[in-house]
Amino acid sequence: MTDTMEKAGKLALICALSALLLGVVNSVTEPIIAIRKAAELKAALENLLETGTPGPREDLEDEGTIKARYSVTGADAWILEFIGMGYGGDMKVLASYDFNGEIQDVVLMDNAETPGLGKKAEADGYMDKFIGTGGTTPVPVTKNELEAPDEVSGATITFAGIAAPLKEGSAYVKALGDDK
Amino acid sequence: MRELTKGFIKENPIFILMLGLCPALAVSTQVVNALGMSAGVIFVLLGSNIMVSLLKNFIPDEIHIPVYIVIIATFVTLVDLLMQAYAPALSRSLGVFVQLIVVNCIILGRAEAFASKNGVKDSIMDALSMGLGFFFGLTLIALIREVLGAGTITLFPMGNFNGVIEVPGLVQAPVRIISLSAGALFVVGYLKAMFNWISSRPGKEEI
Known part of the structure; x- marks a missing residue:
């Protein structure tokens, strides 16, 4: 003992x-x-904004992957914060939308994606495939919908983990209309 | 001196001892990741080997594994916190692999096989030898994989240098499979064969 x-x-x-x-x-x-x-x-x-100033953060509940939103002063836009599911777990994504739900810009924040593969989503130019979509053009959510599918080879889970919330965000912003 | 150089070829942790293969395969997609990971492993290996060597007579045999894990986890958490505070770009780049140093077999393996049986000075030499051997092996794998698989060599950005060296010819048409998981196994397999050949050559046993 x-x-x-x-x-x-x-x-x-x-x-x-x-x-x-x-x-x-x-x-x-x-x-x-x-x-x-x-x-x-x-x-x-x-x-994320060409013009305007982001307002205070508003936490959202029961909105799926959308966790928060920021109104924008001086521009007809919203910024949404998402938690997507990547290969290495949760990924925090920020995206700006105009009132028609069209994606203006996207950035990947905190994540644990694989260096050299999923981490490429942090690089300049990776999010270009989403910019301008969500309004009249649908947000690409599968590799086959991309012009250059090779860009996401080896990291399709990361791509899907960003694309699906962005599509959800577009629908959310469209539903809001111009109601700030 | 032999204690310091043994980790490079004769007892290379990755290619000969086959330790630390998971991070070696996972983070070797870019040279910069290999450099950052190696720095973290060397720091943790040094810290844990010193502590285990100092405490070897204090730690009862029955609880030595949990104690080693606590010591290693402490140093890994220190590295993680310091990287997040003072080297955020590297911390972001390495992601979860910093925390995974806790379960890197090299660290626990050297604590168990060497530091727990030897003095502090020899344990420091062993940590440096194994750490530098890991650095050598990991950087070699990363260099081959990044050059062939992406046509680039990614280092730390400094001043006007953005940190990326492009290899003419390969950057336009890389052998993409080499940067994927299967490519990691190919590269490690061929390097292992090369190290086996080097270490088995007659008259070269003392390298």
Whole structure:
């Protein structure tokens, strides 16, 4: 019994020391990470719009993959925030739409996609395939609907995890009309 | 010196010991990922080997595996937090693979096979040797896969350099399968055969 307690005590001591060390490092890095993420979000929201200023975030419930929306001052547009399902789990996607549901721009934010494959969705030009769709042109949701299917080879789950929410967002914005 | 150089060829963790193959296959699509992953592994390997070596007489044999895992997970979480705070681009690029260093067989394998039986100085040399061997192997796989599979060499962007070197000819017509999962197995298989050949040559046992 004493022997077991001694082993448990040693394991608990090592766990406690580890937790203490991580707590100290976390207290130093957490504010830096929070500031960086807030700056990245602000920059991403601004880059999604050619004109206008994004308003405050409004959380949405029961809207499927659409988790939040931002109204836009000075332009007939909405910005939507989605959580899509990628190969590596949840992917946070931001997209701007005009009032007709046409996609103006898209950016992939937090994700755990595979480096060199799904991660290519973060690269410049990847989202071009979606821009201008959603209004009169349907949002491409399968590889076969793309002009260059090879672009998403090896990462079709990532592509589908972005495309499906974007299509959903287009329908959502169309349903809103110009009601801000 | 032999302790330091053994990880490159004779006991290369990827090609000879066959350790750490999962991250080697997964992150070797770009050279920059290999460099970042290797830096993380070297840091964790050094930290865990030093701690395991220091605590080897304190840790009872019956609980040594959970203790090693706690030590390794602590260093991995440190790397993850520091990367997120100070190297966010690299952290984004490596994604989940940073956390997966916890279950990298090289780290636990060296703690179990070497650091728990040797002093701090030798454990540091072992960590450096294995870490640099992993770096060498992973970078070699990534270089071959990225050049053939994408026609590029991706490094860290610096100043006006965007970090991407394009290989004429291959960038227009890459052998795309090499950058996919099957290509990783092809490349590792051929490199393994080459390392077997090198290490089995007569008179070269001491490399």
